[in-house]
Each structure stands twice: as structure tokens, then as C-alpha cells.
Amino acid sequence: MAAAFEGKQVYSDDVQVGMDIPPVVKGPMTQAHIMRWSASQENWHRIHYDHPFALDHEKLPDVVINGSWKQQVMCQLIKDWVGLGGWLWKISFQHRAMNVPGDTLTAWGRVTDKYVQEGLGIIELEVGMRNQNDVEACPGKATAVLPIRGGRPVPYPFVPPQGERSTPGLR
Amino acid sequence: MTDKTYVTPQMKAAIGAESDAWESTMEATWSEHRRFIQAIMDEDPIYYDEEYAKRTRYGGIVCAPLFPSSVNRRPMGTPDPLTEGFRNNPEYDARGGGAEGGGQGGLPRLDLSHIPRMLNGGNEIEIFQYMKLGEKTITKTRIADIFQREGRAGRMVFIVSETEVRNDKGELLMISRGTAIRR
Numbered sequence: 001m002a003a004a005f006e007g008k009q010v011y012s013d014d015v016q017v018g019m020d021i022p023p024v025v026k027g028p029m030t031q032a033h034i035m036r037w038s039a040s041q042e043n044w045h046r047i048h049y050d051h052p053f054a055l056d057h058e059k060l061p062d063v064v065i066n067g068s069w070k071q072q073v074m075c076q077l078i079k080d081w082v083g084l085g086g087w088l089w090k091i092s093f094q095h096r097a098m099n100v101p102g103d104t105l106t107a108w109g110r111v112t113d114k115y116v117q118e119g120l121g122i123i124e125l126e127v128g129m130r131n132q133n134d135v136e137a138c139p140g141k142a143t144a145v146l147p148i149r150g151g152r153p154v155p156y157p158f159v160p161p162q163g164e165r166s167t168p169g170l171r
Numbered sequence: 172m173t174d175k176t177y178v179t180p181q182m183k184a185a186i187g188a189e190s191d192a193w194e195s196t197m198e199a200t201w202s203e204h205r206r207f208i209q210a211i212m213d214e215d216p217i218y219y220d221e222e223y224a225k226r227t228r229y230g231g232i233v234c235a236p237l238f239p240s241s242v243n244r245r246p247m248g249t250p251d252p253l254t255e256g257f258r259n260n261p262e263y264d265a266r267g268g269g270a271e272g273g274g275q276g277g278l279p280r281l282d283l284s285h286i287p288r289m290l291n292g293g294n295e296i297e298i299f300q301y302m303k304l305g306e307k308t309i310t311k312t313r314i315a316d317i318f319q320r321e322g323r324a325g326r327m328v329f330i331v332s333e334t335e336v337r338n339d340k341g342e343l344l345m346i347s348r349g350t351a352i353r354r
Binding site: 026033036037039040041042044045046047053057058068069071072073075076079080084085087088089090091092093094095153156157158159160 | 203206207209210211212213215217227228229235236237240241244245253262264265266267291293294295296297298299300342343
């Protein structure tokens with residue numbers, strides 16, 4: 001089982017601006033999935049499980065999937081792509097749309113820039129999460145760090161490079 | 172209202188203010204983390220397979236990137252927010268009924284009554300290290316910036332706060348920067 005994660009390191013050399021990274025798909029989501037996350041967080045906000053409250057009191061279309069859950073999936077998207085030798089450095093996104101039971105959610109990322117800093121490949125991505133109707137819920141950005149073939153390993157704990165970018169847009 | 176400045180001298184003076192450091196009420200425990208990763212449906216072996224994780228540069232099982240935000244739970248012996256909330260208001264939405272807030276100690280209390288409406292202006296997270304089981308977090312919040320901008324809906328005030336999370340050895344785990352928009 002573990003072997004599936006090994007020997008698949010992506011290197012900065014393999015990355016091109018404009019390329020899509022492998023998506024992470026979750027769902028179809030149900031009320032039970034939402035409840036499971038809410039319970040793990042001890043988040044008793046009724047919009048996540050109390051149907052009459054969500055509809056009648058809060059005027060929502062249904063109980064809603066937690067923004068905090070979506071945040072975890074967005075992190076998984078980058079973590080899985082950079083692998084054990086890379087690093088998810090920064091991530092930010094907005095909560096633009098609500099998601100509800102029945103949604104299948106696809107976290108996606110596209111490379112918008114890449115450069116080298118202190119011997120590390122810095123990859124900028126546009127990220128988001130779409131439902132089965134292509135409605136974007138979480139538009140945002142991420143910065144990933146990848147090793148360069150034959151270069152130094154990405155440090156762990158991660159130490160952000162301080163120096164100037166080199167070869168912007170290249171490599 | 173065109174030339175009005177919404178950033179009061181009190182708000183201006185608060186830029187750079189830092190909260191007291193506060194320790195999480197819980198440490199990262201295996202079963203809490205198990206429930207977390209099962210709920211996010213990410214069964215990465217670095218989260219549970221010690222043999223596998225030992226062979227990685229993490230040197231052993233680590234917690235999911237944002238798990239450090241999940242170790243603040245209501246400590247025993249404190250009032251039950253659900254019972255209190257519903258007693259005071261049958262329509263209580265139970266928001267925040269389980270997590271322990273904390274973290275504002277030492278920060279100035281800003282008077283924002285002139286800009287009562289609040290929007291979430293987004294959040295950026297920077298990650299440096301994964302938490303390990305058994306660790307607690309030490310958190311500090313800083314008011315990084317307060318400024319105003321002209322928006323479509325009129326003048327808006329942006330309050331940027333920076334929360335730094337370390338483990339109990341003092342090692343930096345993550346920094347999150349959140350922006351609250353008030354108007």
C-alpha cells in the first residue's frame with residue numbers, strides 16, 4: 001500500500017507553466033460526511049447538520065459543507081502532488097460558493113509561474129474546487145517547492161528561501 | 172462620508188500589537204488525528220504507518236498540515252457553551268460551541284462600532300513543519316496591518332492579523348494571515 005506513494009517524486013524540471021496537476025476528487029458528499037467532519041472538529045454550528053435550521057432560519061439551500069473541510073482538501077491537493085521530497089509552502093483561497101450534499105468536489109491546480117530560488121524550484125499555482133456543475137467554490141493560489149534534479153533537497157522543516165529569484169520563468 | 176477616515180487613532184496604534192502566547196488545551200493524540208484524517212478522506216501513510224513514515228524525512232508519523240488548528244478544545248471544568256447558548260436563546264446557532272477560542276489575551280480591544288459589518292477577506296496559510304503526536308501548540312496573534320480602501324460598496328477597513336503556531340518545543344509549524352473586512 002505504502003509503495004504507491006514511493007518513487008514518484010516530481011521535480012521542478014518536469015513542471016511547465018500552464019500544466020494541470022493531478023486533481024483530488026471527493027464525493028458525492030452526503031450529510032453523513034459533513035457530520036463526520038463537524039464531529040471531528042467538535043463544530044456544532046447547526047448549518048452543518050440541522051436541516052430545518054439551515055433552511056428556515058438561515059435561508060440556506062441545504063446543510064452546507066464546512067469551509068474548514070474544503071481547506072484540508074486543498075492542502076491535500078498540493079501535498080500529494082509535491083510528494084515526500086517537495087513542500088506545500090503557502091496556500092490561500094476564498095470561499096466563493098456553498099457546497100451541499102450531493103456535490104462531488106474536484107480540487108484542481110494549474111501552474112502559473114515557476115522560478116528558482118536558492119537552488120529550489122518554486123512553483124506558483126492557481127487552485128480551486130469545482131462541483132459537478134463546474135461551479136467554482138474556492139478560487140485561490142498556492143506556492144509549492146520542488147527539488148531540482150541533481151540539486152539540494154527541499155529542507156525539512158521548511159526554511160523559506162530569502163534570496164533573489166533566479167532564472168524567472170525558466171527551468 | 173467621502174473623506175471620512177475610518178481608521179481611528181486607537182486602531183492605528185494597535186498595528187503591531189501582539190497577543191500573549193497561549194498553549195493549546197490538548198496535545199495531538201492519535202485518535203483525534205485518526206478521526207480528522209478519516210473525515211478528510213486522506214489516508215496518507217505518513218499519517219498512520221510508522222514503519223513507512225520512519226523511512227521518510229519526517230522520521231515518523233506526522234499530522235495533517237492544518238491539524239495544529241484542531242488541538243484547542245474546551246477544557247474540563249468550564250461552562251458548557253451548548254447548554255448556556257440554548258438557555259439564553261432557543262434559536263442559538265451553536266457556532267463555536269466546541270472549540271476553545273482563546274488567543275486574544277494581551278491584544279487591545281478595538282472599538283469597531285462605527286464599522287459593524289464584517290466580511291471574511293480571505294486567509295493565507297504558510298506551512299513550515301508538520302505537527303507530531305504528543306505535541307501541544309503555542310500560538311500568538313499579531314495585528315499585522317489596518318488600512319482602508321475605497322470599494323464598490325463604499326469605504327472598507329481591512330484588518331490583517333497574523334497567527335503564528337509553534338509546537339511546544341518552540342519550532343514554527345505554520346503562520347496564518349487572515350483579513351477581516353469591516354464597513
